[in-house]
Amino acid sequence: MTLIQSICVYCGSSGGRDASYLQTAQALGTAMGQAGIRLVYGGGTRGVMGAVSEGVIHAGGQVTGIIPRFLVDKEAAEPELKRLDELIITADMHERKHKMFERSDAFVAMPGGIGTLEELIEIMTWGQLGRHRKPIVIANINGFWNPLAALLDHMREEGFIHTAHQVQPLVIDRVEDIIPAILQAAENGNRHGREEIIEKL
Template identity: 70%
Template sequence: MTKQIAPIRSICVYCGSQPGRDAAHMQAGRALGKSIADHGLRLVYGGGTRGIMGAVASGVLSAGGEVTGIIPEFLMDKEATRHSLGQLNELVVTADMHERKHKMFERADAFVALPGGIGTLEEIVEIMTWAQLGRHRKPMVFGNINGFWNPMLELFQHMRDQGFVHTAHLVQPLVIDRAEDIVPAILASAGAKGREGEADIISRL
């Protein structure tokens, strides 16, 4: 049975808990957060208040939007400050990473990977794996700020070329270069799945 695409009400953002060395990444985090709020959507994210994670949450909250943070107890003082966590509209504390990822998946209607490290990569790749297995049809996006994800996108294409990405039609993340274009691309994709050329901001891996 084909899984239907749910209306977009919330967007899960995976990104670094550090600011990184390119100032554009923090700027993109704030811009994406503002865009999420401006479109009346809720942010679902890992609960961190530092780095790009904090920038996204701050962008949503400063624009009057709503934020759900989902964080394991053991990361409360590593990725966040308890005082800042109190500013979130909703905070879910989980026992471990597995529960965190499951709750983020349940509460989100789309997924975005901004620049980040191994944890960010692991989270978006798992979502892509579930799509390949037919477990969901929620939009997936690589926020390719200043070409950050280019090496990974090349690896994915290499995997395809070598015949290791089966049911490739189920694994079609959008690749968006500007943070301001991410939410419109998600809404266009969800509203017209399978119809290409909605806008030239949308490209597919």
């Protein structure tokens, strides 16, 4: 059985200006559905969010949407919500993010706005603090995340990222490489964990 049963996808509730954002989101969802990997995401039915969930659903996969009550009318349409296998409505954003973390074995950040950036940085911070070792992928579609990568390099060079070994997100340009990279990272992490246990024995 694969180590990755579910992947949390952080992404925008709008589609962006480039059609490739929606296309790659749907392609990612399709790949997840075909691989039997559950999508855990923000529950929206529009924009990049809607595209990734559509991809999973059309490929016969399972979808868990987690959305705060105050965003239901803004980011989701009721008929589409009924197509999800599971819909969790939370009291606020903090509860939403915690549940997304609990239910996911890996994380992918697709192009998005401030909310997507905040979710990505938080999950990277938790990794840096040693709270998890789950794979993190930055889907660098058309170089979308290049400015963030430059900023992280700058922070590292200036001595503000002291435990960089704890958080090493995979920056992947091609959407078709994302699932294989996550599966490989999970296997490598599992092997490393077994080696640590053997060393302690």
